[in-house]
Amino acid sequence: MSAGVELDHVTVRFGQFTAVDDATLDIKGGEFFSFLGPSGCGKTTILRTVSGFLDPSAGKVRIGGQDMAGIGPNKRPTALIFQNLALFPLMTVSENITYGLRVRGVSRAERMKKAGELLELIALPGQGNKLVSELSGGQKQRVAIARALAVQPKVLLLDEPLSALDLKLRQHMRNELRAIQQQVGITFIYITHDQGEALTMSDRIAVMSDGVIQQVADGKTVYDNPDTPFVASFVGENNPFTGRVVSADATIAVIETAHGPLRGRNPKNLKAGDKAILFVRPESFRLGQGEAQATVAAETLSAAFEGNATHVFLKGSTKKDVTVTVARHGGNRIPAQGERAAIHYDPAMSVILPEGKLARE
Amino acid sequence: MSSRLLVFLIPVIVIAIFWVMAKMERGVAHDPTHKGFFERNGTVLGVTFIVLVAFWTLFLVTLPYLYMVVESFHPKLPPMQRGGPDDVLTLEQYKSFFVTPTDGTWNTNHMSAFVFSLIASVLVTAFNFAFSYPLAYYMAQAGTAQKVRLIMLGLIVPYWVNEILRAFSLRLLLASKGLINQALMGIGITSEPIDFLSIDVGLYVGLSYAYLLVMVFPLYNAIESLDKNQIEAARDLGAPWWKIHRDVVIPYAKPGIASGCTMVFMLAAGSLAAPQFLGGPSTLWFTSIVYDFFFQAFNWPRGAAYAFILLAACIAFVMMMLRLFRVSLGETIK
Ligand SMILES: Nc1ncnc2c1ncn2[C@@H]1O[C@H](COP(=O)(O)OP(=O)(O)O)[C@@H](O)[C@H]1O
Ligand SMILES: [Mg+2]
Numbered sequence: 001m002s003a004g005v006e007l008d009h010v011t012v013r014f015g016q017f018t019a020v021d022d023a024t025l026d027i028k029g030g031e032f033f034s035f036l037g038p039s040g041c042g043k044t045t046i047l048r049t050v051s052g053f054l055d056p057s058a059g060k061v062r063i064g065g066q067d068m069a070g071i072g073p074n075k076r077p078t079a080l081i082f083q084n085l086a087l088f089p090l091m092t093v094s095e096n097i098t099y100g101l102r103v104r105g106v107s108r109a110e111r112m113k114k115a116g117e118l119l120e121l122i123a124l125p126g127q128g129n130k131l132v133s134e135l136s137g138g139q140k141q142r143v144a145i146a147r148a149l150a151v152q153p154k155v156l157l158l159d160e161p162l163s164a165l166d167l168k169l170r171q172h173m174r175n176e177l178r179a180i181q182q183q184v185g186i187t188f189i190y191i192t193h194d195q196g197e198a199l200t201m202s203d204r205i206a207v208m209s210d211g212v213i214q215q216v217a218d219g220k221t222v223y224d225n226p227d228t229p230f231v232a233s234f235v236g237e238n239n240p241f242t243g244r245v246v247s248a249d250a251t252i253a254v255i256e257t258a259h260g261p262l263r264g265r266n267p268k269n270l271k272a273g274d275k276a277i278l279f280v281r282p283e284s285f286r287l288g289q290g291e292a293q294a295t296v297a298a299e300t301l302s303a304a305f306e307g308n309a310t311h312v313f314l315k316g317s318t319k320k321d322v323t324v325t326v327a328r329h330g331g332n333r334i335p336a337q338g339e340r341a342a343i344h345y346d347p348a349m350s351v352i353l354p355e356g357k358l359a360r361e
Numbered sequence: 362m363s364s365r366l367l368v369f370l371i372p373v374i375v376i377a378i379f380w381v382m383a384k385m386e387r388g389v390a391h392d393p394t395h396k397g398f399f400e401r402n403g404t405v406l407g408v409t410f411i412v413l414v415a416f417w418t419l420f421l422v423t424l425p426y427l428y429m430v431v432e433s434f435h436p437k438l439p440p441m442q443r444g445g446p447d448d449v450l451t452l453e454q455y456k457s458f459f460v461t462p463t464d465g466t467w468n469t470n471h472m473s474a475f476v477f478s479l480i481a482s483v484l485v486t487a488f489n490f491a492f493s494y495p496l497a498y499y500m501a502q503a504g505t506a507q508k509v510r511l512i513m514l515g516l517i518v519p520y521w522v523n524e525i526l527r528a529f530s531l532r533l534l535l536a537s538k539g540l541i542n543q544a545l546m547g548i549g550i551t552s553e554p555i556d557f558l559s560i561d562v563g564l565y566v567g568l569s570y571a572y573l574l575v576m577v578f579p580l581y582n583a584i585e586s587l588d589k590n591q592i593e594a595a596r597d598l599g600a601p602w603w604k605i606h607r608d609v610v611i612p613y614a615k616p617g618i619a620s621g622c623t624m625v626f627m628l629a630a631g632s633l634a635a636p637q638f639l640g641g642p643s644t645l646w647f648t649s650i651v652y653d654f655f656f657q658a659f660n661w662p663r664g665a666a667y668a669f670i671l672l673a674a675c676i677a678f679v680m681m682m683l684r685l686f687r688v689s690l691g692e693t694i695k
Contacts, residue, residue, distance in 0.1 A: 051597060074599045086590035090612050099608070100598035151598055 002029040002186040003064030003077060003154035005050060010059035012045050019045040019247030021211040022059070027204075029064075029154075032181050034190040036198040036210030038234065038359065039352060043191040044083070045211075047157050052079045064154060079148035083159045084142070085140055087132045093119070093143055094128030100151035118146040137170045145180065146149065152267075155187040162197065174200055195235045199223065207231045208355070225267060226351065232279045234359035239322050241278040241296075242355065245270045253352045254293060263293045263348035275355040280345050282311065282325040287332055290344020297342040298322060300335040310334055314341060368431045372423050395510025432620045433665035453668035471650060471667075478647035479635075479674065481564065482629040486622050489569040489576045495623070496612065497580035502589065516574055528567055528638035543567035559641035567639040568629050576621040576630060584610060623679050630675050647671055 005027040012020040018043045027033045035043045048054040049059055050071035061068045061078060069169065069220075073080075079100075083097075087096050095102075097118050098111040115334050122142035132140060141161060149158055162170045178201045181188045184338055192198050198205045199219040205214045207230070215227040226232035233240060253266035255278050262276045266294035291297055298314040302323060315319040324343050326332050335341035399407040434450050442448065453462065458475075462470045500509045519527065534540050535557040542554040557563055587610060611618070626683045636646035651671070654664030683690060 053593060073593070073597045074601065078597075080594070080597045082590045082594060084588070086588060086591055086594040086607060088591060090595075099600075103595075103598065103600040103604050103608075110596070147598070214481075 001152075001154055004029040004031075005033075005155055005187065005189065006060075006062040006065075007046070007050075008060040008062065010046075010049060010056045010061060011078075012042070012049055012054060013057040019211050020049070020056075023213050024059075025206060025213065027215060029185060029187055030185055032178065032190065032201055032203045034192060034198040034202035034205045035208055036195055036205050036235070038268075039193055040045065041191075041208045042211040043208060044159055046208075047080065047159050047189065050155070051078050051157050052076045056083060071090060077154040078157055079150050079151055079153035079155075080157045081159060081161050083161070083163065085144040085161070085164075087140060087144055087147070089132055091132070093130050093132060093135070094118055097128075097146045097150050099147065104151075114150060118150055121149070121183070122146045137165050138173065141165065141173060142176075145177075149180075149184060155189060156181075156190065157321070158190045160191055160193065162192075163194075169222050170197075178202060183308045187326040200225070201237070201281070207235060209359070226279070226353070229279075229353050229356040229358050230275075232351065232353060237282050237323060237325075238279045239282065240320070240358060241280070241317075241356055243276065243278070245272050245274045245276050245352070247272055248299050252347060255352055255353055259296045261293050262296070262350075263347040264352040265348060266352055268352075268354055270352060271355060276352050277355055278350060278352045282323040282343045283309075283327075284349040285324040285343045286325070286345065287312075287326060287335070287341065287343055289342045294347050295342055295344040296322065297340060300337055300339045300341050302337060303334050311340070314343070368427050369424065371427065372419055416442055428667045430669070433669055435662050437662050437669050438615045454663045455670065457663060458667060458670055470645075471647075474645040475647045475671070475674070477645070478630055478671075480625050481561070481646075482568075485565055485568040485572075485629045486626045488565060489572060489625050490618070490622060492569065493573060493576040493580055494618075497577050498584055498606075500577075500593060501581050501584035502587070502592065516577060516589055519570075520574065524571070524634050525638070527571075528635055531563060531570070531639060532558065533569050534567070549664065558639065559643070561644055563639035564636055564641070564644065567635045568632060571632070572625045572628050575624045579621035579624070581617075581619040583614035584622075587613050599643050615686065615688055617681060619686065619688040619692065622682075626679065627675055630671065 007023045010020060010023045011018065018200055021042075023046065027087070035046060037043055041101070046053065049056050050068075052068065052071060052075075055069075056284050068076060088099065091099065091164050094112070094115040101114060102113050115128050116125075119128055122145060124139060124142060127135075127139075132143065137141065144161065153310075161177075162173050165173060174197060177190075178186075184239040190198070190201065197216060199222075204216060204218050205222050207214045207222060209230045213230045215222060217225075217227075218241045222231060222235050226235065229240065232238050241255070241257040241259060241262060242254040243262075245253050247254045248262060248266050248270055250262055250269065251266060254261050254263050255276050257278065264280070266299075270276050282341050285296075298316070301313045303313070304311045310326045310328065312324045312326055314324065316322045316348070322343075324333060390524045401407075402410065433454055434452070435448060436451055436453060438445075438448060456462075457467055457468065458471055460466070496512070500512055504512070516663060519649075532539075536542070537554040537556055539557075541557070543553075545551050546554065581673070591609050592605055595609045596602075600608065631648060633646075636644065637649060640646060648671070651664050651667045654660045655665060658664075680690075
C-alpha cells in the first residue's frame with residue numbers, strides 16, 4: 001500500500017538560516033520521486049521533515065492526506081534510509097532487518113519468516129546470521145533497504161543511499177532500486193546530487209537550489225525544457241551564452257551574445273531588451289558552418305576522446321569553454337588545437353531563459 | 362634468610378627470565394635494520410628511562426604489595442621476635458576472618474560487615490548508574506554544547522571541595538534537625554523527623570556522590586561515540602525511547618558501563634572516609650575493620666589478610682559480573 005506526500009508551503013529555518021523555502025509539492029502514491037540538487041541545498045532537510053525528525057517552521061506535511069503535525073517519526077508511515085545507512089553493528093543481518101517488527105511485538109517465528117522473505121527480495125538468501133560488518137558495501141545497502149521495507153511503510157525515504165558505493169555498483173543498484181520499487185509498489189522519495197541517478201530512476205524530479213524548488217517535472221522535461229538557468233546548467237552539460245534579447249516572437253527569440261546574434265526557443269515569452277541566457281547542449285552542436293544566427297565560431301582549445309564520442313572545447317567568451325560533443329562517425333574531422341572552428345545547432349534544440357543564477361561548476 | 366626477604370627475589374627472577382627470553386628471541390629472528398634500545402635513545406636517556414620505569418614498577422607498585430602479601434601469611438609478633446623461630450608461615454590470619462581466634466566461634470561480626478559492605482557497594486553502584494546514565498546520555502547525545510559545558514562544570518567543581526567538608530555538609534543536610542527533615546515536616550509530609558543517617562541513606566548518597574564522575578565519564582565516553590543516526594534509525598523504525606536505550610544505546614555503551622560500574626564498585630567497597638562520616642552508628646564498613654587492625658591494634662598481618670580477602674572478593678565479583686554480561690576485561694579499559 002502506498003500513500004502520497006504533500007508539502008504545503010513548507011519552510012524550515014535553522015535560526016536565521018532558511019534551509020527550505022516555501023516548498024509546495026504533491027507526490028503521488030506509488031511514485032518514484034527524486035529531489036535533485038547540489039550538496040547543501042536542503043534535500044536532507046526536506047526528507048527529515050517528511051520523516052518527522054524536523055518540524056517545519058511554517059507550512060504542513062501531509063501523508064496520505066493526513067496532516068503529520070505532532071506525529072513523531074516512530075508513528076509515521078514512513079521509513080528512512082540514512083545516508084550512512086545506520087545499520088546496527090551489534091545485531092545480525094536478520095536482527096537488523098526485523099528490528100522494526102521486534103519493537104512492534106511481532107513474534108520471533110513470524111520475524112524469522114519475514115526476514116527470510118526479505119533476504120530473498122534483496123538477493124541475500126541464507127545470510128541472515130552474518131554480522132553487518134561481514135557484508136560488502138552493496139550488501140549493506142540492500143540490508144538497509146530490507147530493514148526499512150520490513151515495517152511495511154507507505155513511503156520509503158532514501159537519502160543519497162548510493163553515494164558511498166563505487167561507480168559500477170552504483171549503476172547496478174539503480175536498476176535494482178527501481179525494480180524493488182516496482183515490486184513493492186510504494187512511494188519512493190529519493191534524494192541525490194547525481195543527475196544521472198535522478199534521470200534514470202525517477203518518475204518525476206524536483207530540482208532544488210539553495211532551499212528553493214526550481215522545477216518539478218519528469219526527467220525528459222527537466223532536461224529539454226528547463227524552467228530556470230539553474231536547472232538548465234545543473235541537469236546535464238550545457239553551454240550558456242548570455243546576452244540581451246534583440247527580437248522575439250512567441251516561439252523563437254534572437255539574443256545578442258559575445259559570439260554574435262543567436263537564435264533559440266522562447267518558452268518564457270521574453271521581449272526585446274530582456275537580459276537572457278541561451279542554452280545549447282554539447283550534443284546539440286554539429287561541426288561546420290550552419291545557418292546564420294545558429295553558428296558559433298571560435299578557437300579550438302583541446303579535445304578529449306571518450307570512445308563513443310569526442311568532446312571538443314572551444315574558447316568561449318567567458319572563462320567557461322564551449323563544449324561540443326562530436327559523435328563518432330565517418331564524416332567528422334576533429335579540429336586541431338588552435339584551429340578556428342565553426343559549429344552550428346538547431347535553434348529548436350536550444351532554449352533562451354531569463355537571466356538567473358547558474359549552477360556552480 | 363627470612364622468608365620476608367626471599368619474596369623480593371621474585372621480581373628479580375621475573376626480570377631475569379624476560380631478559381633471557383628477549384635475548385633468545387633476538388637470536389632466532391635477527392633483524393639487521395633493528396636498532397637496539399640504547400642505540401635509539403642514547404645511553405644517558407636510555408639509562409634514565411630504565412631506572413625510572415624500574416623504580417616505578419618495582420618500588421611503587423610491586424614491592425609494597427608483595428610485602429603485604431608476605432606479611433599476611435605471618436603471625437603478629439613484637440618487633441623483637443620478627444625473623445626469630447616463631448616467625449613462621451601461617452594461614453591463621455586468613456582463618457581469623459571466619460573463626461574468632463580467641464574463642465573458636467564463627468566470626469559473624471566481621472563476616473556480616475564484609476557481606477554488608479559488598480551489598481551496599483552493589484547498591485551504591487546501581488544507584489550511581491541509575492543517576493549517571495541519563496546524565497551521560499544527555500551530555501553525549503541530547504544537550505547543546507553550551508549546556509554540556511555547564512553540566513561538566515557542575516560535576517567537577519564540587520570535587521574541589523575536600524572530602525570531609527563534603528561529607529559533613531551532607532550530614533547537616535540529612536540530620537534529624539537538618540534541612541531536609543525541616544522541609545519535610547514543614548510541608549507536613551512527616552510529623553517526626555526521619556533518621557536518614559541511621560538507616561544509611563547518608564552513606565548511600567555520600568558514596569554515590571563521591572564516585573559520580575567515575576561513573577559519568579566512562580558512560581559519557583562510550584555514548585558520545587555512538588552515531589546519532591543509529592538512534593534515529595531505531596526511532597524511525599518505530600521504537601519508543603526506552604527500547605532505543607535497551608536495544609541500541611546500552612548494548613553499544615556496554616564496555617563503558619562495565620568500566621564505570623567496576624570502578625565505582627571497587628572504590629565504594631574500598632572506601633574509608635565516607636562510611637565513617639556518613640554511616641549510621643551501628644553500621645560497620647569492612648574497611649574500617651581493616652583500618653583498625655592496622656592503626657588501633659597494630660596487627661598488620663591480620664589487617665593485610667583482611668584487605669586481601671576484600672580485594673579477592675571484589676575481583677571475583679567483578680569478573681563474575683563481566684562474564685554474566687559478556688564483556689571482556691580488555692573492553693572495559695579501552
Ligand atoms: N541542524 C542544523 N542546524 C543548522 N543548520 C543546518 C542543520 N541541518 C542542516 N543545516 C543547514 O541547512 C542546509 C541544508 O542542509 P541539508 O538539508 O543537509 O543539505 P543537503 O542534504 O541538500 O546536502 C545546509 O546549509 C546546512 O548547513
Ligand atoms: Mg544530505
